[in-house]
Amino acid sequence: MASLPTTYDGPVPIAVIGGTGLRELPGFTQVASLNITTPWGVPSSPITILHHECKHNNKVVAIAFLSRHGLHHQIAPHEVPARANIAALRSIGVRSIIAFSAVGSLQEEIKPRDFVIPDQVIDRTKGVRPWTFFEGGIVAHVPFGDPFDEGIAKVVRECGHSLEGDGVVLHDRGTLICMEGPQFSTRAESKMYRSWGGSVINMSALPEGKLAREAEIAYQMICMSTDYDCWHESTADVTVEMVMGNMKSNADNARRFITAVLDALASEEHAELVQAKHLAGGIKFGISTPQANWKPEAKEKLDWLFPGYW
Numbered sequence: 491m492a493s494l495p496t497t498y499d500g501p502v503p504i505a506v507i508g509g510t511g512l513r514e515l516p517g518f519t520q521v522a523s524l525n526i527t528t529p530w531g532v533p534s535s536p537i538t539i540l541h542h543e544c545k546h547n548n549k550v551v552a553i554a555f556l557s558r559h560g561l562h563h564q565i566a567p568h569e570v571p572a573r574a575n576i577a578a579l580r581s582i583g584v585r586s587i588i589a590f591s592a593v594g595s596l597q598e599e600i601k602p603r604d605f606v607i608p609d610q611v612i613d614r615t616k617g618v619r620p621w622t623f624f625e626g627g628i629v630a631h632v633p634f635g636d637p638f639d640e641g642i643a644k645v646v647r648e649c650g651h652s653l654e655g656d657g658v659v660l661h662d663r664g665t666l667i668c669m670e671g672p673q674f675s676t677r678a679e680s681k682m683y684r685s686w687g688g689s690v691i692n693m694s695a696l697p698e699g700k701l702a703r704e705a706e707i708a709y710q711m712i713c714m715s716t717d718y719d720c721w722h723e724s725t726a727d728v729t730v731e732m733v734m735g736n737m738k739s740n741a742d743n744a745r746r747f748i749t750a751v752l753d754a755l756a757s758e759e760h761a762e763l764v765q766a767k768h769l770a771g772g773i774k775f776g777i778s779t780p781q782a783n784w785k786p787e788a789k790e791k792l793d794w795l796f797p798g799y800w
């Protein structure tokens with residue numbers, strides 16, 4: 491294949507982050523491949539810019555795609571450079587992220603290959619992943635009571651329901667447990683997460699979602715169930731083979747789902763939502779350190795993330 495341009499000039503407000511089994515988005519035209527270096531390092535993969543012709547208005551929109559675990563799934567969940575990923579996406583104009591994830595089901599009614607649009611998350615990562623842009627002399631605290639974006643979630647749910655009966659089964663809400671990994675849970679842990687009200691489990695929603703919130707990016711995860719983890723008495727414990735097998739056999743549904751979401755988000759009706767106007771500027775109110783006391787090195791990094799804010 492001829493190599494792609496390494497720059498892209500147009501606006502790119504929407505990004506898709508692909509996870510396990512979703513290292514690229516088939517069916518879209520690739521128009522550029524960007525290698526971006528951020529003050530937090532380099533992203534998991536080059537950012538591919540895809541052109542998508544919106545079904546509703548035939549308008550061509552640019553979408554950014556990033557592969558969370560790298561082009562060859564060589565990056566473990568705890569090694570994902572989430573700060574570089576989020577910062578790089580924001581630097582090209584991204585303000586809304588649809589993040590895909592393969593998850594274990596913690597509830598009988600969430601069957602393998604069902605989709606879940608989580609609305610809550612419980613953090614079971616172990617503090618080994620860098621999880622904030624605000625450190626080294628500038629302190630900030632952002633609200634995270636609703637960790638996902640309800641506006642984007644509403645559009646995603648409508649799209650999922652429009653595909654129901656056509657192979658897609660959708661659960662509108664759910665509590666996602668984000669564990670550290672890379673080992674899967676013990677049976678005792680799996681049962682404990684069920685007793686906490688967990689619906690599904692993965693290793694990658696955090697700190698990705700927290701960093702997106704700090705970067706004023708609307709973030710919604712679409713989860714696809716691939717297994718019953720290890721709590722279920724009559725099914726085998728989760729294995730990578732099981733996860734990959736279910737991702738592969740449901741890949742076409744995942745592709746149709748994401749295409750429908752991109753069609754909907756590209757319509758005029760959702761322009762404000764996609765630009766995350768509801769989040770814009772909010773970070774200014776979350777900073778506790780008076781600007782006069784900011785360390786120059788810390789300010790330089792934040793200036794990269796929020797050009798023109800200070």
Ligand SMILES: CSC[C@H]1O[C@H](OP(=O)(O)O)[C@H](O)[C@@H]1O
Pocket residue numbers: 508509510511558559567590591592593671692693694695730733
């Ligand atoms: C290969 S099974 C565990 C792996 O799958 C999920 O990946 P992702 O969320 O990126 O789709 C899970 O979070 C783990 O990283």
Ligand SMILES: Nc1ncnc2[nH]cnc12
Pocket residue numbers: 592593594595669674675691692693716717718719720728733
């Ligand atoms: N059972 C499980 N636990 C954690 N992450 C997963 N991703 C897919 N299945 C999983």
